[in-house]
Amino acid sequence: MLRPDFDDIYMELAVNLAKRSHCIKRHVGAVLAKDTRIISIGYNGPPAGTHNCDEEWADVGCPRDSKGGCSLALHAEQNAILYAVKNKTSVDGATLYITLSPCLACSRIIYSMGIRKVIYLNSYAEHKGIASDEGVDFLRKFGVEVERFNKLLTNVTHMI
Numbered sequence: 609m610l611r612p613d614f615d616d617i618y619m620e621l622a623v624n625l626a627k628r629s630h631c632i633k634r635h636v637g638a639v640l641a642k643d644t645r646i647i648s649i650g651y652n653g654p655p656a657g658t659h660n661c662d663e664e665w666a667d668v669g670c671p672r673d674s675k676g677g678c679s680l681a682l683h684a685e686q687n688a689i690l691y692a693v694k695n696k697t698s699v700d701g702a703t704l705y706i707t708l709s710p711c712l713a714c715s716r717i718i719y720s721m722g723i724r725k726v727i728y729l730n731s732y733a734e735h736k737g738i739a740s741d742e743g744v745d746f747l748r749k750f751g752v753e754v755e756r757f758n759k760l761l762t763n764v765t766h767m768i
């Protein structure tokens with residue numbers, strides 16, 4: 609029997625969490641782990657108790673920001689980090705598994721929170737035809753280890 613390593617398990621969980629997103633355009637999932645234990649999870653969407661984009665704006669889509677993202681949503685990694693902090697769990701030294709390369713705003717938060725390593729599945733820049741992921745560049749520049757997950761996940765269809 610194939611024995612999956614933690615990277616596979618956590619990335620597969622992040623992909624499954626992404627499917628829970630209520631946002632219409634983009635589904636992103638995140639897992640925060642430390643010492644082989646999960647400390648938090650998240651997916652993109654407006655703060656709990658505010659909006660469900662897919663129900664409120666089913667035909668037109670939710671209000672967009674200047675970059676075309678959902679203007680109401682917290683990003684998956686923001687939700688994961690905020691949940692941990694709210695519950696007084698330290699994310700210092702943690703590893704972030706995320707289905708989409710982090711944006712610059714999230715990367716600033718990731719760095720500030722002391723997250724040590726980021727493993728992402730899909731590249732936003734690649735998807736958009738941009739030369740490089742500015743969030744990834746930022747993290748690498750300031751010493752956060754960033755890796756692209758490039759193994760095949762068994763039960764998972766890659767999506768953005």
Ligand SMILES: [Zn+2]
Pocket residue numbers: 630631632654661670671678679680681
């Ligand atoms: Zn939305």
Ligand SMILES: [Zn+2]
Pocket residue numbers: 683710711712713714715
């Ligand atoms: Zn972000």
